[in-house]
Amino acid sequence: MANPEFMREAIRLSIENVKNGGGPFGAVIVKDDQIIATGTNRVTANHDPTAHAEVSAIREACRRLDTFDLGGCEIYTSCEPCPMCLGAIYWAHIDKIYYGNNKTDAAAIGFDDSFIYDELALPREERQKAMEKLLPEEAIAAFELWTKTTDKTEY
Amino acid sequence: MANPEFMREAIRLSIENVKNGGGPFGAVIVKDDQIIATGTNRVTANHDPTAHAEVSAIREACRRLDTFDLGGCEIYTSCEPCPMCLGAIYWAHIDKIYYGNNKTDAAAIGFDDSFIYDELALPREERQKAMEKLLPEEAIAAFELWTKTTDKTEY
Numbered sequence: 155m156a157n158p159e160f161m162r163e164a165i166r167l168s169i170e171n172v173k174n175g176g177g178p179f180g181a182v183i184v185k186d187d188q189i190i191a192t193g194t195n196r197v198t199a200n201h202d203p204t205a206h207a208e209v210s211a212i213r214e215a216c217r218r219l220d221t222f223d224l225g226g227c228e229i230y231t232s233c234e235p236c237p238m239c240l241g242a243i244y245w246a247h248i249d250k251i252y253y254g255n256n257k258t259d260a261a262a263i264g265f266d267d268s269f270i271y272d273e274l275a276l277p278r279e280e281r282q283k284a285m286e287k288l289l290p291e292e293a294i295a296a297f298e299l300w301t302k303t304t305d306k307t308e309y
Numbered sequence: 310m311a312n313p314e315f316m317r318e319a320i321r322l323s324i325e326n327v328k329n330g331g332g333p334f335g336a337v338i339v340k341d342d343q344i345i346a347t348g349t350n351r352v353t354a355n356h357d358p359t360a361h362a363e364v365s366a367i368r369e370a371c372r373r374l375d376t377f378d379l380g381g382c383e384i385y386t387s388c389e390p391c392p393m394c395l396g397a398i399y400w401a402h403i404d405k406i407y408y409g410n411n412k413t414d415a416a417a418i419g420f421d422d423s424f425i426y427d428e429l430a431l432p433r434e435e436r437q438k439a440m441e442k443l444l445p446e447e448a449i450a451a452f453e454l455w456t457k458t459t460d461k462t463e464y
Contacts, residue, residue, distance in 0.1 A: 156441060156443055158443065158444060161443045161444045161447075161448070162444070162447065164448075165444065165447050165448050165450065165451065168448070168451035169450060169451045169454055171451075172451060172454045172455050172458055172461070173454075175461070175462070177455070178451035178452050178454065178455040179451070180451070197377050197400070197464060198377055198462035198464055199462075200377075201371050201372070201375060201376055201377045202368055202371055202377065203367060203371065203377050203378075203379070203397060203400040203401040203402075203464075204359065204364050204367060204368060204397050204400070204401075206400075209359050212358060212359060213357055213359060216356050216357055216358065217356070217357075220356060221356055222352050222353055222355075222356045222357065222358050223358075224358070230443070232448045232451060233448065234433075234440075236396055236400075237392050237393070237395070237396035237429055238392070238393050238394075238395075238396025238397050238399075238400060239393075239396070240392070240393075240429060240438075241391055241392035241393025241394070241396060241425055241429070242358060242359050242393050243438070244393075244421065244424075244425045244428065244438065245352070245358040245359070245361075245391075245393060245421070245425075246358040246359075247358075249439070250438070250439040250440075250441070251438065251439065251440045251441070252440075252441050252442075252443045253440065253441075253442060253443065254442070254443060254444050254445050254447065254448025254449075255445060255448045255449060255451075255452060256442070256445070259445075259449065259452060260452075262452075263452050263455055263456055264463060266399065266400070269399075270396055270399045270400075271429065273399065274392055274395060274396070274426065274429055274430070275429070275430040278389075283395075283398070283399065283405070283406065284404070284405040284406065285389075285405075285406045285407075285408065286311060286405070286406070286407050286408075287407075287408060287409070287411070288311055288313065288316045288385070288407045288408065288409060289313060289316045289317070289320065289409050290409050290410060290411070290414075292316075292317065292320050292409065293316070293319075293320050293323070293387045293388065293409025293410045294409075294410060294414065295320065295324060296320065296323035296324045296326075296327060296333035296334070296335070296387060296410075297333050297410060297414055297415075297417075297418050299324055299327045299328075299333065300327050300332070300333040300418055301418055303327055306327070306330070307330070307353035307354075308419060309352060309353055309358075
C-alpha cells in the first residue's frame with residue numbers, strides 16, 4: 155500500500171538537495187513500513203556520475219542490511235528512475251517503485267532520462283553511442299570458467 | 310581505434326575475478342591510450358548490487374580524474390553493458406564502448422541482462438516490476454526550484 159508520507163520525505167530530500175548544490179532528486183527505501191535508507195543526487199558534488207538518488211539509496215540500504223538483495227523493500231523516488239537507476243532497482247530485487255515526477259518532466263528541465271530510454275530501446279547499431287564487438291572468442295573464457303565453478307554466489 | 314590489448318586486460322580481470330569470488334565481468338577505461346581505471350563485478354563480495362564492472366570502473370576513473378565527465382574516454386568491457394551500466398556510460402559521457410560477450414551470452418549463464426533490456430523497452434504499465442505514480446503535484450516543486458536556481462552545476 156502506498157504511503158504518501160514516504161513520498162513526501164523523498165520530495166523533501168529532493169528540494170533540500172537543490173539548496174545543497176545537488177540535483178533535484180531524492181529517494182527513500184522502505185522495509186516493514188520503516189525508512190531504512192535515503193539518497194539524493196550528488197553527481198556533481200561528489201564527482202560520481204552514478205550517484206543518482208536511487209543508486210545512492212540502494213547502496214546505503216545494502217550497507218545497512220548487509221545484503222545485496224533488497225527483496226521485501228519498496229522505493230519511493232521523487233522522479234521516475236532513469237535507465238541506470240531502474241536497472242539498479244531490478245538488480246537489487248526491490249519489490250515496487252513509487253515515483254513523483256516522470257522522465258518527461260526530467261527532460262523538460264534538462265536531464266537526459268528520456269533520451270537514454272530511447273537509446274536503450276534501439277538496436278545497438280542504431281544508437282548514437284558507438285559500440286563495437288571485440289574478441290568475443292577470448293571473452294567467453296570467463297563465462298566458461300563461471301559455469302564450471304561450483305563454489306560461487308549467484309544472484 | 311580499437312586496441313585489442315585493452316580488451317585482453319578486461320578479459321583477464323573478468324577471469325581473475327571469478328577466481329576471487331566475484332562475477333565473470335571486467336572493464337577498463339582508457340584515455341589518451343592509457344588505462345586510467347579498472348573494475349570488476351563485486352556485487353556479492355561487497356554487498357552492492359550496483360558494483361558491476363563498468364560502474365566500478367566509472368567511479369574509479371572519476372575519482373582519479375576528479376571529474377564527473379569522462380568525455381574523451383573509452384570503455385573496454387568483457388561483456389556488453391547491462392542497462393544499468395549502459396545508463397551510467399551515457400551519464401558519464403564516455404565516447405565509445407568495446408565489448409566482448411553480449412547480453413545473450415550473459416543470459417545463457419544466468420544473468421538478467423536481456424530480461425532487464427526487455428523490461429525497460431516496455432511501457433511502464435506492461436512491466437513485471439510494479440510502478441505507481443504518487444503525488445506528482447507535490448514532486449514538481451523540486452524541478453521548479455531547480456529551474457529558478459541560477460548557481461547550479463548542470464550536466
